[in-house]
Amino acid sequence: MATDMTTDSSPQSPPSGNRKAFSSGMLAALAMPFWMVVGAMIGFGSMIRTAGMELGIGIGSTLGIWGLPGQVAMLELFVLGAPLLAIITTSSMANLRFMPMVVVMMPLFRGDPRAIRWRYVMSQMLSINIWTTVMNRCPDMALKDRFPFFLGVSFVCLIGGVIGTTGGFVLAGTMPLYVTLSLVFLNPAYFVFVFSSVRARNCIIAVIFGAISGPLIHQVSPDWGVPITGILAGTAAFLADRLWTTRSGGSQ
């Protein structure tokens, strides 16, 4: 009996660091981000249904655009019958944030040949939920574990996107309004707390400056508000952080 039990821990199977890191990515996604994506995409799925579009368009925009502001912009302008160029530029501009997000994330994977080979695929899979999870967890992780971890998080979140969009489409009009509204509220609320947990000083300053100026700049320019906020508040935070470092005699 005792020998039978020892053979259970099959010594032939190689130590699968990849699988372990992938699973831990999936678990990290299931802890919170997955549910946030589902909630947010339920709102989008029901918008698709209400607009009289087919479900495939909803799932296609979730998986392809993979950034809610751009998805909503496309849908709303399309329904309004806006000119093609306006739809494309507005939708694209709404997701301009992916550019700095990718710049900041990719160096975490530097040195891993898989991440170099798949860099464009990785950039396409990235969303804000995935980004915050990866930025939070990967720095403390061995380099070789980061890529499978990223895939695990992304895989679960993408599935969440499809489930949410489909669920919202199917349930549109049947869910009580207060539930739909609360689900749409869930994701931005979550990010407020995520961004209130950043640890690096320059990031904390950037979050505070961005949070204060974002709504104000939106009043001036609703279409360009987000990128303008990023550049103005980000640059101000960058300079403030530098100034702080110089004042405190170069220590951190």
Added chain:
Amino acid sequence: MIEQTPWFVLTLCIAATFIWRALGVGVAARIDPNGALFQWFSCVAYAMLAGLITRILVFPVGTLEQTETIDRTAAMIVGFVLFFLLRRNVFAGTIVAFLVFMGLAYLRQVGGV
């Protein structure tokens, strides 16, 4: 004039969004993660996201437009209290804000508030 079918528009929107992602990949390959430019990008990314999130909560567009500013604010304040009481617990803050908001939205729907 090309016909604007939803699939056609969607394909172009996906491509136009991918441009930003690909640009990010291009810059990331050339940037020094310890340099000042990287620090700047980091600040821009965080400021952009923080600005977007607060904008969504303060001046919502779309579905959330139907909700009251006071409900969203109250939910976030209660969430923040718990968040800090439990030493920056993201889960607790989010769930409590969500439940408070849902409670208020429910009361509004049934005419309680």
